[in-house]
Amino acid sequence: MKVLVVGNGGREHAIAWKLLQSKRVERVFCAPGNGGTASLSGAENIPYGVDDFAGMADFAHTNGIDLVVVGPEVPLALGITDYLQAQGLKVFGPVKAGAQIEASKAWAKALMQEAGIPTAKAAVFTDLSAAKSYIQSQGVPIVVKADGLAAGKGVIVAQTVAEAENALEMIFGGAFGSAGNFVVIEECLVGQEVSVLALTDGVTIVPLLPAQDHKRIGEGDTGENTGGMGAYAPAPIATDELMARVQTQVLEAAIAALRNRGIDYRGVLYAGLMVSPQGDFRVLEFNCRFGDPETQVLLPMLLTPLDELMLACVEQRLASMLPLQWQPGAAATVVLASGGYPGNYTKGKPISGIREAESLGVTVFHAGTKLASSQILTDGGRVLNVTATAPDFATALASAYAGIGKIAFEQMYFRRDIGHRVL
Numbered sequence: 007m008k009v010l011v012v013g014n015g016g017r018e019h020a021i022a023w024k025l026l027q028s029k030r031v032e033r034v035f036c037a038p039g040n041g042g043t044a045s046l047s048g049a050e051n052i053p054y055g056v057d058d059f060a061g062m063a064d065f066a067h068t069n070g071i072d073l074v075v076v077g078p079e080v081p082l083a084l085g086i087t088d089y090l091q092a093q094g095l096k097v098f099g100p101v102k103a104g105a106q107i108e109a110s111k112a113w114a115k116a117l118m119q120e121a122g123i124p125t126a127k128a129a130v131f132t133d134l135s136a137a138k139s140y141i142q143s144q145g146v147p148i149v150v151k152a153d154g155l156a157a158g159k160g161v162i163v164a165q166t167v168a169e170a171e172n173a174l175e176m177i178f179g180g181a182f183g184s185a186g187n188f189v190v191i192e193e194c195l196v197g198q199e200v201s202v203l204a205l206t207d208g209v210t211i212v213p214l215l216p217a218q219d220h221k222r223i224g225e226g227d228t229g230e231n232t233g234g235m236g237a238y239a240p241a242p243i244a245t246d247e248l249m250a251r252v253q254t255q256v257l258e259a260a261i262a263a264l265r266n267r268g269i270d271y272r273g274v275l276y277a278g279l280m281v282s283p284q285g286d287f288r289v290l291e292f293n294c295r296f297g298d299p300e301t302q303v304l305l306p307m308l309l310t311p312l313d314e315l316m317l318a319c320v321e322q323r324l325a326s327m328l329p330l331q332w333q334p335g336a337a338a339t340v341v342l343a344s345g346g347y348p349g350n351y352t353k354g355k356p357i358s359g360i361r362e363a364e365s366l367g368v369t370v371f372h373a374g375t376k377l378a379s380s381q382i383l384t385d386g387g388r389v390l391n392v393t394a395t396a397p398d399f400a401t402a403l404a405s406a407y408a409g410i411g412k413i414a415f416e417q418m419y420f421r422r423d424i425g426h427r428v429l
């Protein structure tokens with residue numbers, strides 16, 4: 007099999023790496039890929055942007071691509087799956103109508119309400135003064151969300167009315183472009199977040215191991231939100247009993263509601279949950295793709311061949327692949343970021359020590375890196391994901407941090423407390 011992986015993050019490096027472990031996968035092409043996929047044996051980068059659908063379709067036909075796997079939400083929301091399917095290609099990732107579950111928070115909220123999926127109470131606004139009066143009536147804390155895709159920056163958890171009003175002015179003022187035409191204002195939930203990613207072929211839906219991300223930049227979960235600074239799986243807070251409720255009340259309910267709207271949703275459905283101290287949960291958001299960095303801890307634990315699972319989703323025969331096989335134990339990943347992220351940072355810094363880290367037994371997935379004349383350079387905010395599996399969390403985390411001890415680049419930043427809840 008030849009597979010084309012669309013994207014250039016740590017998630018896509020992990021997907022390419024896992025696919026290449028399957029004996030049926032002969033070659034993986036990454037569009038556009040990063041320094042990690044450029045260095046991965048069996049993989050190569052091809053110079054197409056994630057929105058260059060025509061370029062990728064041509065490449066896929068010329069090179070006999072058997073499966074296209076779409077990593078990020080942006081091309082899914084733009085309809086890459088519809089486009090490539092119309093050209094006769096097999097694509098892992100939902101069609102444009104299905105990607106609305108992530109691309110419009112107002113649309114997703116309506117779907118959740120219709121399907122009876124537990125979620126925060128919310129209202130949708132298109133007008134600043136109506137939104138302001140709603141906030142006055144509800145009080146704080148309150149959560150203000152731009153409707154559309156905003157690279158993880160469109161959600162403001164406001165502790166004061168002034169903060170909430172600033173968020174409204176920023177979003178309606180065009181800070182996120184048309185993503186801010188609608189604003190969702192919702193009740194602020196407290197508890198622990200869990201990411202439940204599930205594979206679906208539109209009929210069968212099967213969760214992967216529950217994972218926990220660390221969204222904030224600072225230790226002790228402080229400071230600004232990021233794309234995610236580290237993750238571990240399986241998250242113990244998601245007990246079997248909780249996962250059974252998520253299966254029926256969230257995953258199956260969402261797929262049924264999508265089907266009611268005429269949407270045959272195939273790919274990953276990712277439910278971001280808030281679990282209250284009492285053990286109840288609500289859905290914070292849905293994503294239409296694998297999580298990043300959750301994928302970097304889930305795929306190392308997965309024993310069922312990923313290519314077969316993805317094809318089974320595309321061809322609607324996922325039930326024949328169950329149950330999924332998992333390595334026992336735990337996985338952890340720690341993100342190494344450029345100093346200044348999620349704000350401004352500089353790129354192009356040489357990275358040393360990746361091989362030395364890997365010789366200790368960790369796997370280093372690249373995110374914002376590039377390969378320039380046999381030197382790996384930083385090329386983004388989140389740079390590397392140092393990942394380890396072990397029989398228990400303490401060993402997996404210690405091993406990831408030991409690997410980090412070998413790696414260096416100027417202004418490297420990472421959180422030293424990834425996994426603090428399980429230690």
Ligand code: AMP
Pocket residue numbers: 126149151158161163192193194195196199221231278290291
């Ligand atoms: P979202 O993109 O909707 O998942 O929001 C991004 C992050 O904002 C989440 O991972 C949470 O940390 C936070 N968040 C979103 N909605 C809420 C809410 N209703 N209550 C508290 N925090 C929230």
Ligand code: GLY
Pocket residue numbers: 219233234293296297298299300
């Ligand atoms: N790690 C959060 C996300 O992928 O949305």
